[in-house]
Amino acid sequence: MAKTSSHFAGNYAEARQKFLDAAKGAGLKVQSHANPNKDPDGGALFTDVVLAGDPRAPNLFVGTSATHGVEGFCGSGAMVGFLREGLTEERPKDTAVLLVHALNPHGFAHLRRVTEDNVDLNRNFVDHAAHPVNRDYAEIHPLLVPADWNGPGRAKAEEGIKAYIAKNGHPAYQAAVSRGQYTHADGLFFGGKGPTWSNRTWRAILKEHGAGRKRVAALDFHTGLGPRGYGEIQFERGPSDPEYIRAQSWLGGEVTSPDDGTSTSAALTGYMALAVRDECPNAERTCLALEYGTLPIDDVLGSIRADNWLYARGKVDSSQGKGIKRDIRAAFYGDDDAWKSDIWNRAVDVYRRMLTGLSAG
Numbered sequence: 001m002a003k004t005s006s007h008f009a010g011n012y013a014e015a016r017q018k019f020l021d022a023a024k025g026a027g028l029k030v031q032s033h034a035n036p037n038k039d040p041d042g043g044a045l046f047t048d049v050v051l052a053g054d055p056r057a058p059n060l061f062v063g064t065s066a067t068h069g070v071e072g073f074c075g076s077g078a079m080v081g082f083l084r085e086g087l088t089e090e091r092p093k094d095t096a097v098l099l100v101h102a103l104n105p106h107g108f109a110h111l112r113r114v115t116e117d118n119v120d121l122n123r124n125f126v127d128h129a130a131h132p133v134n135r136d137y138a139e140i141h142p143l144l145v146p147a148d149w150n151g152p153g154r155a156k157a158e159e160g161i162k163a164y165i166a167k168n169g170h171p172a173y174q175a176a177v178s179r180g181q182y183t184h185a186d187g188l189f190f191g192g193k194g195p196t197w198s199n200r201t202w203r204a205i206l207k208e209h210g211a212g213r214k215r216v217a218a219l220d221f222h223t224g225l226g227p228r229g230y231g232e233i234q235f236e237r238g239p240s241d242p243e244y245i246r247a248q249s250w251l252g253g254e255v256t257s258p259d260d261g262t263s264t265s266a267a268l269t270g271y272m273a274l275a276v277r278d279e280c281p282n283a284e285r286t287c288l289a290l291e292y293g294t295l296p297i298d299d300v301l302g303s304i305r306a307d308n309w310l311y312a313r314g315k316v317d318s319s320q321g322k323g324i325k326r327d328i329r330a331a332f333y334g335d336d337d338a339w340k341s342d343i344w345n346r347a348v349d350v351y352r353r354m355l356t357g358l359s360a361g
């Protein structure tokens, strides 16, 4: 196995072990937050955190992985590599580096994008007393979650989706499905009715390690959108935002935004960087996502639909269920040397430029 590929794991348990071993090898202590659920083999689930550098350094870089569970193979591999290859030691004196491994460990272990409660963690950071409204989602929910997956219900649903896209265009369809919804608990991109375990854990981590800093830069690893192996640097709001302007200067103008059509992502409600705003209110914040392509968008959305259907209407242990799990893994993890090498090179490049920008102030 190529050296870079060896940073990446085949499942959650292996990924966690590699992260723990790499932290030990780097002489760093691991802080573990136990999730109350289990992995498919009955093993325990944790969000693991390591801090390299001074707990009181003015600047903090924080990397997060597996916000979207099954996407965790990517961020985990990058973090294990950072620890094994001394990247955490490249930090300037005034900067500490925090790595958060498997923010949604249940989704990672069970090969789901969502948390144990079917919540899209990256839509869960909203005021749960006043949820954003997504009427377009309500219109297509019955098409997205049909009664059957291989029978007439599905066939009819596909026709309905085709008609919706023909009428409204693919970007409008993608936005309706994916920007976040708070009404259908058995549906896709459900933002929850309250803060989920991973939400509370992320806030606790930020409160402990980020709240006292002058500057916080955050990078959240994702997969599933864009050209295979390419890492798009995404900002969640518009180009006039001071945070965006700063990020652009750090990253040579490569940052994308949903507001000017440069991002492969729709504009989202309740994304996880909002916790950085809430928990580190006095810090200058620069929060980005690194989104790597895997398969074509309709294959990726199809795999999310299938997985959602499986837990809402199907049987995970059936042969159909196993096929759906194989497909969703492939839709979010480009499990080959070329893809892993692309992920690694871009991760190192973005990390180094963010550290430099963060420390320059």
Ligand SMILES: [Zn+2]
Pocket: 068, 071, 221, 222, 223, 224
């Ligand atoms: Zn994602």
